[in-house]
Amino acid sequence: MAVSPENQDKGELSLTVNGRLRSVQVHPMARLLDVLRHELHLTGAKEGCGEGECGSCSVLVNGELVNSCLVPVLQVEGARITTIEGLAEGPELSALQKAFLECGGAQCGICTPGMILSASHLLTKNPNPSMDDIREGLAGNLCRCTGYMQILEAVARASCRGPGA
Amino acid sequence: MPRARRMRCDPADYHLIAPGKLEAVVSLLANEPGQWLPIAGGTDVMVQFAAGRLASRKLVSIWNLPEMQGVETLPDEIRIGAGSTYSELRGQVVIASEFPLLTSAARWTGGIANQNRGTLGGNIVNASPAADSLPALLAYEAELVLVSLRGKRRVPYLGFHTGYKTMLLERDELVQTICLRRGFSGYVHYARKVGARNAQAISKVCMAALGRLRGGVIEDVRIALGSVAPVPLRLTELERVLQGKPVEPKLVAQAREMAAAAIEPIDDIRSTAKYRSAVASNLVGEFLEQLRDKGNAA
Numbered sequence: 397m398a399v400s401p402e403n404q405d406k407g408e409l410s411l412t413v414n415g416r417l418r419s420v421q422v423h424p425m426a427r428l429l430d431v432l433r434h435e436l437h438l439t440g441a442k443e444g445c446g447e448g449e450c451g452s453c454s455v456l457v458n459g460e461l462v463n464s465c466l467v468p469v470l471q472v473e474g475a476r477i478t479t480i481e482g483l484a485e486g487p488e489l490s491a492l493q494k495a496f497l498e499c500g501g502a503q504c505g506i507c508t509p510g511m512i513l514s515a516s517h518l519l520t521k522n523p524n525p526s527m528d529d530i531r532e533g534l535a536g537n538l539c540r541c542t543g544y545m546q547i548l549e550a551v552a553r554a555s556c557r558g559p560g561a
Numbered sequence: 562m563p564r565a566r567r568m569r570c571d572p573a574d575y576h577l578i579a580p581g582k583l584e585a586v587v588s589l590l591a592n593e594p595g596q597w598l599p600i601a602g603g604t605d606v607m608v609q610f611a612a613g614r615l616a617s618r619k620l621v622s623i624w625n626l627p628e629m630q631g632v633e634t635l636p637d638e639i640r641i642g643a644g645s646t647y648s649e650l651r652g653q654v655v656i657a658s659e660f661p662l663l664t665s666a667a668r669w670t671g672g673i674a675n676q677n678r679g680t681l682g683g684n685i686v687n688a689s690p691a692a693d694s695l696p697a698l699l700a701y702e703a704e705l706v707l708v709s710l711r712g713k714r715r716v717p718y719l720g721f722h723t724g725y726k727t728m729l730l731e732r733d734e735l736v737q738t739i740c741l742r743r744g745f746s747g748y749v750h751y752a753r754k755v756g757a758r759n760a761q762a763i764s765k766v767c768m769a770a771l772g773r774l775r776g777g778v779i780e781d782v783r784i785a786l787g788s789v790a791p792v793p794l795r796l797t798e799l800e801r802v803l804q805g806k807p808v809e810p811k812l813v814a815q816a817r818e819m820a821a822a823a824i825e826p827i828d829d830i831r832s833t834a835k836y837r838s839a840v841a842s843n844l845v846g847e848f849l850e851q852l853r854d855k856g857n858a859a
Contacts, residue, residue: 404576424579425572425620427607447608448675449761460648461674466607468600470577471624514673535760536672 409473413438414482424470428462429453431469432479440480440509444538451537454510455479461517463536480509483516492516492554501550503541510537515551525555569613579622583629583708586621587735591710594732597621601644602678604671605687629682629737632656640706641739643682647694648673650681660741662697662769665752669693672760682736685718688726688792689763691831693754695722695793696769698739699785706738713737725791748773748781749855751848755840757831764788765832766840770848772803774856779803782852784845789824789837796823799845808853816849817842 410419413436420435432438432455444452446465453464456478483490492512495501502508511534518525518533525533530551539547577600580586589597598617600606601624609615623629629644634655641650647667650656657664670693671679684694685705703718710733718739722728730736748771756762764787772782782803784796799819806812826837 404573406573423572423575424577425575425610427572427611430572446611448604448671451672451674454674460677462678463604463674465611466603466675466678468572468577468603468607468620468622470579471603471622473579517673532760533673535758536674 409469411469411472411475411477413477414479420469422469424468426469427465428455428457428467428469428472428477429464432464432477438479438481442506442509444506449538450507451510451514452507454513454537456513456517459517459520461514478513478516480512483512490516491557492519492551495550495554495557496547499550499553500546501542507537507539507541511539511547515554518551519555523555523558525551527552530555570610570615574618575610575615576619577622578620579624581626583623583626583735583737586623586626587708587710587733589621590733590735593619599623599686599735601680601683602646604675604679605683605689623735629735636743638740638742641681641741643685643736643738644680645682647671647676647679647681651676659743659745660697660701661750662700662752662771663694663741665754666694666697666767666769669754669759675761681739685721685736685739686728686730688722688728690725690791690793691763691767691788692793693764693767693787696767696785696787697752698741699793699795700769700771700783701741701745702783704740704742705736706740707731707734708737709734715740719795722792745771749852751851753844753847755844763831766826766837766844768841768844768848770845772848772852772856774808774852777857778805778807779852779856780805784820784848786820786824786841786844788831789826789841791825794824796820796845799823803849808849808856813846813849817846820845 406421406423422431432441441455441464442452444450448463448466455464457472457475492515514534514537530548597619600620630642632653633640647670650667684692698718704715705718706715751770754764754767756764767787770784773780782800787793821838821842824841826834828834
């Protein structure tokens, strides 16, 4: 395990992003967020705080919600990543995306991808959440526009429409 | 200004390797002591990294190391792999039913995304005095299994943190397991976090306590506080005073005073020493009243 004291070279690493096997040349310490945005040009996940407080960079890793700004890419080698770009089926929006549109759950849009990923994670684990469950599931995602009510309503509406949300 | 706050670091300046086995990790720590920083879920380390404040340039991933996963339930204790995430702790029935202070702490640490990555072992070695899970570990008198190439040793968690961010962990050691002795089913468990909000907010004060009455007097009591001193604090002197006495208003008043005197809170961005002191007193008072009301039921 020879490691030079200075720079570590980029290495090839594969991961499955939104169902497609992707191979990237990256530094092992590169943040998953930067790999998604800069290497794979998936700019749905946003950088808000860059320290795991705001949830704007939320994605799913093997179905688990994470803040992608806090994940070094080496730790997700071979993993399945789902970003906001992977939720719609072609031109057909997911039930959650539709509900966000209908309820006015998005304004400036910065927090929206993270909100929808958190909601998707919640509904997978708990298809019939109470309002308290929804509040807890989305508590790690900050929004400065909507006042949250429309977002919570959107998640409740999507959950009423059953699985696949 | 916002640009300057971003990414004061270049991933090219850092090494990260993932050997995948505990033995390989402890070999590395033994052969190059102090050179490698273990990283699990990254909820603390990656924040330091992004801020350009991560002193270690060589990191070794211990995320998902099989030897640090899972919860083992034995007749007299449970053994929690240090790599267990808060989400995993929340999902453990044995923890929820017998060690609810730990379940509460796991529930109010960060949001769901951080709970999916943050680990109990990471909370211990990151050694924040405000860490939510540490008062629970003090109250349950947890023991830690530390592992290195030299072997394993088991130490009490009480006294493990010796000062602000300092601890009795050698440079070649990892926290592998957290052991909790069973037998608290008849106890009153009390957990409170006082912060700006439930999720994501770091505690202004947090407390974990448990106790049991017998014949109207306090038979056993443990009180631990976070965010009120350089280390998570167990109020052992107060516990000794409470032992063997009935919970009467005079004792509660004395306990509130002793709690305020035992802590060393500071003014910082989250709160003030004065507020923390008042809250710590109130929480101790609230716990003792709950102990009085519920303690005999069992």
